[in-house]
Amino acid sequence: MVELTVSKSNEIKNIIRNFLNSQLAENPEQISCHLNNDMLAVYAHGIISPAEKAIMHSQNDKRTLFEYKIAEFEMIKTDLIKIIKKSLGCDINKIYTTITDDGIRIIHIRLFN
Numbered sequence: 789m790v791e792l793t794v795s796k797s798n799e800i801k802n803i804i805r806n807f808l809n810s811q812l813a814e815n816p817e818q819i820s821c822h823l824n825n826d827m828l829a830v831y832a833h834g835i836i837s838p839a840e841k842a843i844m845h846s847q848n849d850k851r852t853l854f855e856y857k858i859a860e861f862e863m864i865k866t867d868l869i870k871i872i873k874k875s876l877g878c879d880i881n882k883i884y885t886t887i888t889d890d891g892i893r894i895i896h897i898r899l900f901n
Contacts, residue, residue, distance in 0.1 A: 790876050790899055792823040799875055804830050804895065807868050812860060813837075814893070826881070828897040836891040854887040861885045861893075872897060 792800075801819040808814040817834030835857075836844075844850045862885075869880045879900035887893050 790823065790828075790878055792821065792828070796876075797821045800828070800830065800872070803868075803871055803875060804832060807871065808832060808835065808893070811864050811867065812857070814857075816893070826899045828899060830895040830897070832893040832895070834891060835887070835893045850889070857887055857893075858885055 800821050804819055804821075805816060808816060814832070814835040815837075816832035819833070820831045822829045822831075836853075840853060844853060865883050865885075869883055872883075873880050876899065881898040881900050883895065883897045885893055885895045
């Protein structure tokens with residue numbers, strides 16, 4: 789079983805921050821990690837840029853942007869899986885993301901122990 793120590797949590801947060809910034813041009817204001825059995829949940833707050841906020845005039849605009857950002861993540865998630873696998877020392881079963889209406893990217897990582 790993976791143990792999420794403070795230093796390991798900080799390492800995962802830095803991995804996620806660097807990945808989101810370098811691969812998706814997202815610069816989260818805050819990141820938190822929570823481990824529950826074999827599920828690691830990462831919350832990246834404030835990922836919507838000022839330019840993206842400016843073009844979101846309707847709920848449909850917001851939904852379209854979020855769908856694009858989720859699809860973009862799906863295309864490159866194998867790179868993140870490799871990095872997290874190396875950091876945690878265990879296999880990754882599945883990884884997926886969603887974005888809340890208030891712009892929080894939630895990344896769920898199901899671990900194999």
